[in-house]
Amino acid sequence: MGEATGYLGLFTSSFLAATLLPFYSEVLLAGLVKAGFDTLALLLVATAGNTLGAAANWVLGRYCEHYKDRRWFPFKEKSLGHAQRWFNRFGVWSLLLAWLPIGGDALTFVAGLMRVPFLLFFLLTGIGKAARYAVVILAMQPF
Template sequence: MTGYLLLFVASFLAATIVPFSSEAILYGLLKQGEPSWNLIIVATCGNTLGAAVNWVLGRYLLHYKDRRWFYFSEDQLTRMQMRFRKYGVWSLLFSWLPLGGDILTCVAGVMRVPFMVFLPLVAIGKGLRYIVVFYLSLIPLT
């Protein structure tokens, strides 16, 4: 049970702006013989929930764009929004990417992508990543 909780928390943190990796924990638990589909579901749920937090943050991010401490410039926000409009909501299937995936989920909130569109696309992308980790765990290391 502790391994599942650790995997959930690691997967959650890995999807937020906190730099963290959940794949190594999933891989280790798979190698210990834990049931693979249970682990994939736990990791996918944690990672998707973390992405949902990014969506919420993005949804309210623009309320603070005039503050001195605001991280993004107006130009950066405009470029992110233009890219998202260019590639559309289907780009959320790539939210699993290590570089840019977390920002993509935040931009989806900024762009007011409906949550019921956001959630399944992100869950599919995140789930596919963990399925790939599962298949990689089947390859012998020798």
């Protein structure tokens, strides 16, 4: 695998992993670390892809609420109400947990619904996602 292909693959898988689609990027990241890719570059690429994927969820939440009564809408009204109450309870700082495999993607969607300012959303989400990828990279280092 060429270096550019590895980084592009990581960016793509990181982006998809942050959307509402079921996808994971940690395995590819671990493989690229083991293959000797630059770890700082991997951290930046994975974080950028994952944060931009989360931003796609924010945009969907921000601009698609008027479709919430449609059959294809990804969340039911009851689930949205529960998520919005949870978000109101814990606030924007909960976006630091947007990396969680369960609920993280929904959290970024709800942040859009709740009209969290985009720059604040992007900063908090990016910090959390960078921390998660840093842990994966560190776990792959020989001790």
